Amino acid sequence: xxxxxxxxxxxxxxxxxxxxxxxxxxxxxxxxxxxxxxxxxxxxxxxxxxxxxxxxxxxxxxxxxxxxxxxxxxxxxxxxxxxxxxxxxxxxxxxxxxxxxxxxxxxxxxxxxxxxxxxxxxxxxxxxxxxxxxxxxxxxxxxxxxxxxxxxxxxxxx
Amino acid sequence: xxxxxxxxxxxxxxxxxxxxxxxxxxxxxxxxxxxxxxxxxxxxxxxxxxxxxxxxxxxxxxxxxxxxxxxxxxxxxxxxxxxxxxxxxxxxxxxxxxxxxxxxxxxxxxxxxxxxxxxxxxxxxxxxxxxxxxxxxxxxxxxxxxxxxxxxxxxxxxxxxxxxxxxxxxxxxxxxxxxxxxxxxxxxxxxxxxxxxxxxxxxxxxxxxxxxxxxxxxxxxxxxxxxxxxxxxxxxxxxxxxxxxxxxxxxxxxxxxxxxxxxxxxxxxxxxxxxxxxxxxxxxxxxxxxxxxxxxxxxxxxxxxxxxxxxxxxxxxxxxxxxxxxxxxxxxxxxxxxxxxxxxxxxxxxxxxxxxxxxxxxxxxxxxxxxxxxxxxxxxxxxxxxxxxxxxxxxxxxxxxxxxxxxxxxxxxxxxxxxxxxxxxxxxxxxxxxx
Numbered sequence: 057x058x059x060x061x062x063x064x065x066x067x068x069x070x071x072x073x074x075x076x077x078x079x080x081x082x083x084x085x086x087x088x089x090x091x092x093x094x095x096x097x098x099x100x101x102x103x104x105x106x107x108x109x110x111x112x113x114x115x116x117x118x119x120x121x122x123x124x125x126x127x128x129x130x131x132x133x134x135x136x137x138x139x140x141x142x143x144x145x146x147x148x149x150x151x152x153x154x155x156x157x158x159x160x161x162x163x164x165x166x167x168x169x170x171x172x173x174x175x176x177x178x179x180x181x182x183x184x185x186x187x188x189x190x191x192x193x194x195x196x197x198x199x200x201x202x203x204x205x206x207x208x209x210x211x212x213x214x
Numbered sequence: 215x216x217x218x219x220x221x222x223x224x225x226x227x228x229x230x231x232x233x234x235x236x237x238x239x240x241x242x243x244x245x246x247x248x249x250x251x252x253x254x255x256x257x258x259x260x261x262x263x264x265x266x267x268x269x270x271x272x273x274x275x276x277x278x279x280x281x282x283x284x285x286x287x288x289x290x291x292x293x294x295x296x297x298x299x300x301x302x303x304x305x306x307x308x309x310x311x312x313x314x315x316x317x318x319x320x321x322x323x324x325x326x327x328x329x330x331x332x333x334x335x336x337x338x339x340x341x342x343x344x345x346x347x348x349x350x351x352x353x354x355x356x357x358x359x360x361x362x363x364x365x366x367x368x369x370x371x372x373x374x375x376x377x378x379x380x381x382x383x384x385x386x387x388x389x390x391x392x393x394x395x396x397x398x399x400x401x402x403x404x405x406x407x408x409x410x411x412x413x414x415x416x417x418x419x420x421x422x423x424x425x426x427x428x429x430x431x432x433x434x435x436x437x438x439x440x441x442x443x444x445x446x447x448x449x450x451x452x453x454x455x456x457x458x459x460x461x462x463x464x465x466x467x468x469x470x471x472x473x474x475x476x477x478x479x480x481x482x483x484x485x486x487x488x489x490x491x492x493x494x495x496x497x498x499x500x501x502x503x504x505x506x507x508x509x510x511x512x513x514x515x516x517x518x519x520x521x522x523x524x525x526x527x528x529x530x531x532x533x534x535x536x537x538x539x540x541x542x543x544x545x546x547x548x549x550x551x552x553x554x555x556x557x558x559x560x561x562x563x564x565x566x567x568x569x570x571x572x573x574x575x576x577x578x579x580x581x582x583x584x585x586x587x588x589x590x591x592x593x594x595x596x597x598x599x600x601x602x603x604x605x606x607x608x609x610x611x612x613x614x615x616x617x618x619x620x621x622x623x624x625x626x627x628x629x630x631x632x633x634x635x636x637x638x639x640x641x642x643x644x645x646x647x648x649x
Contacts, residue, residue: 066372067370095370095371095372096361096371096372099323099354099357100358102354103354103358152340153339153340153343156340156341156343156344156347157343157344157347157350157351158347
């Protein structure tokens with residue numbers, strides 16, 4: 057089975073959270089789980105999702121929860137893709153494009169880490185703790201995704 | 215009394231930034247036509263005053279997420295002229311490579327996601343991806359190559375930062391360049407196939423009586439250097455830009471309208487570049503032009519998508535030429551602050567990007583003026599719509615609106631850039647018609 061963890065983010069402040077998870081997990085994952093960093097999810101998430109049976113996408117989120125809070129985000133709960141402008145494409149649009157191109161795996165989980173501030177070049181301490189907690193969450197999700205029957209077609213339940 | 219009607223597009227889709235179109239008609243007469251740019255002004259020219267010259271390339275690059283290289287290239291060369299700095303030949307080659315990467319990315323995204331839906335009668339790029347997977351995948355693969363070029367020279371693919379006065383902060387690793395060249399060589403056929411696909415689509419014809427303006431270089435396809443020429447005999451040094459073109463404020467737009475003094479609207483961008491530089495195209499790009507030659511007999515903004523496709527092939531060949539001919543590590547000349555003025559005009563994906571800068575003895579910006587391509591095309595877009603509307607007045611409202619929006623998109627307007635610049639509203643004054 058081919059699995060992949062995709063850390064989404066930019067180099068700005070807490071928006072690094074997904075990239076940080078990818079970095080932390082790199083040495084902790086079994087051989088059949090790949091890790092990729094994705095800095096331009098709108099156009100590159102489709103590629104990152106291609107060719108795997110299951111994937112976990114990790115990204116910083118803003119939902120009003122305390123900084124560093126880790127939550128499972130259901131793909132269905134994401135906002136509708138924005139009108140297609142090539143300037144501002146995010147995970148939602150990237151996922152829609154991946155589905156349109158038929159390269160999104162049926163088994164997909166999204167983990168959000170609540171961001172605090174998006175400036176500067178480092179993670180805020182609460183979000184660094186959140187990224188570490190998210191790693192454990194991702195490992196559990198991978199186990200769930202692996203255990204899922206291939207024909208369920210839906211997202212794994214956490 | 216003649217019937218009054220309006221066409222209103224409150225928020226133009228598939229263009230970059232926020233704009234609207236308002237059209238008012240009385241019978242068959244257009245009483246009002248405004249491409250409204252309501253994206254807030256951004257005041258770059260004001261807040262850059264007093265900043266250090268070396269900060270300007272990276273700061274102006276933030277004007278646009280799609281064409282940061284254009285802002286870096288125009289600003290850094292304007293600064294170099296002000297300081298009397300001459301970059302070495304390897305730097306010159308790398309700058310062509312860097313620009314080629316941006317042309318590829320910008321053109322490819324516009325072609326498949328912004329323009330193709332118009333030719334397929336689809337709502338958006340996602341629908342194109344669902345129904346025409348192969349060309350979209352092809353464009354995405356090619357775009358990735360453009361992206362690799364930007365990451366190689368700009369240190370990162372988004373908001374690249376590699377440019378400095380006199381060159382690049384870091385010379386690229388030859389092995390990285392050669393790997394890139396190999397992939398570019400493999401993928402050129404993909405670019406040809408993509409253009410072929412567009413020739414099978416229902417791309418409208420809308421020939422215009424318009425003056426085309428682009429750079430022209432003695433030997434090369436224009437990117438960073440050349441004289442400014444037009445289809446009506448204009449042929450000037452870039453230093454004469456401000457004397458030749460004028461910008462005027464119009465009440466309905468936060469972008470300025472450009473005109474050639476004493477002549478009027480003009481068109482910049484890929485259509486103008488290809489039309490005025492046919493003899494500078496690479497053999498493969500030239501062959502691609504030959505395959506759609508009838509679309510270039512008369513200036514036709516609707517044929518811009520073909521010009522973009524030809525320029526993707528050209529950009530691949532430019533990138534290959536730059537890498538294959540690269541003489542090795544570029545050196546960055548030293549420079550010292552001095553009071554002086556510099557002007558640079560380069561070919562952004564959407565057309566001429568002029569930047570004039572005056573620095574003071576401390577090496578700080580005293581004055582900067584930025585004239586982006588979309589504001590130069592704005593008057594021509596309105597002229598285009600004025601020519602188009604009389605031909606489609608008998609069409610249903612929805613179709614009129616769609617045709618107007620599609621015409622605007624032919625210019626690939628970048629409203630975010632033009633703000634120093636769409637939605638369509640056609641005002642026919644008849645409640646039944648203003649749905």
